[in-house]
Amino acid sequence: MLARVRAQAGRVATITGSAVLTGGLFTDSLTLPGALAAVATAGVGLATNAKILRAPESVKATAIAVYAAPHAGCGAVLVGERLAPAGVTSVLVQAGAVALWTGATWLLRPGLVARELVGEATVQEIAEVNGKGAETAEVAVPDQPEHASPAARWWAEEIATEDGIAPDTVLLEHQQVSERCVALIIGSSRHGMPVPEISTARLSAYLDMSEDLIEIGPVPGRGAGVRLLVIGPRPQPVEPEAKAAGTDEETWAEIAATAMPGVELIETNTYDLRKEPI
Structure with a gap:
């Protein structure tokens, strides 16, 4: 819930900053109030962001710089609009700077990036304290159960x-x-x-x-x-088909054993018998 509120607040701040910068193209009266508002917004955001304030020293300065980057950029563009010379080309350049600031802040979301930097550094610091550096973690990965199917x-x-x-x-x-x-x-x-x-x-x-x-x-x-x-029930083996009738050699061997012992069948021929008229 808190993360969603922070995200929505960041979007609103980006739209507000873009509106102030766009107004600064046409009037110098927004320069000082806009710059002060950017500084105040950065201060309040950092003061209420305990995760960044309690970040490890190795990444704390970087996280603060990333978080405050869009606020500083907004103030710099406002000052640039105030000091820029008059003319169509100058206004177009300033408008490009405003568009660049708006697009970069909207897409990159520096506040979220800063918190992710702190989170990664915190996890690494805990691993080092527990004696589990990156190499140990990589070696431990294969020990996790893997299943072939x-x-x-x-x-x-x-x-x-x-x-x-x-x-x-x-x-x-x-x-x-x-x-x-x-x-x-x-x-x-x-x-x-x-x-x-x-x-x-x-x-x-x-x-x-x-x-x-x-x-x-x-x-x-x-x-x-x-x-x-x-x-489950094992499939029943297929019963072999009934044995086909014996071959000619087998049939003759049975006949010759009693009727004509010692006679061997050499060749057989098949003829179509036709009934002749008498």
Whole structure:
């Protein structure tokens, strides 16, 4: 809320300053009041801005200078309008200065920039006091948990928590076997340690699924540090089609075994039999 009030006050001050500078193009009576108003506005703004006043010494002077820059610029333009010679060219130059001041103050927002400078310096100072410089912070970044996939993140946040169903585990791989069946490769988060026991009853309650549809077993060719978790009904293997009728050689072998033993089938031919008229 306070930040919004400061932002609105800064916008109003910018519009007011632009109006005073524009009036200064046509009359010198605004020079002294306008300059005094700029100085007073800067003083009141700094006096009520505790963040800048309590800034670290390394950045305090810079923050004050940035905050007061538009006020000083406004006063300088007013004085320049007072001292500038008469003439169309001079007025155009002064108008350009007014437009430049207005645009720069409106877009750059020096007050906000000053507070951000103070905030960054304060964070850096706290880190130095705690013995955590920039290099330490950069080294600590990789230690933060990273998940290879949304499924691995879900497992870590929902299942592998300290008091969860499968603590000290990570999801290594997962495969959608069928529409209702998924296979997961679970590994131990501690190197050289087996995967802890995973309660199928708790997992069944969490997934609202029959316990009979949850299987946990070893991964073929791997040690106890990984486990295969199958959730859902496994797809039934497709039954092989009925064996087709035997080939000609197989048929002849059956016939020859009893009717003509020792005779081997060399070649077969197929003919279309047509009924001849008698």
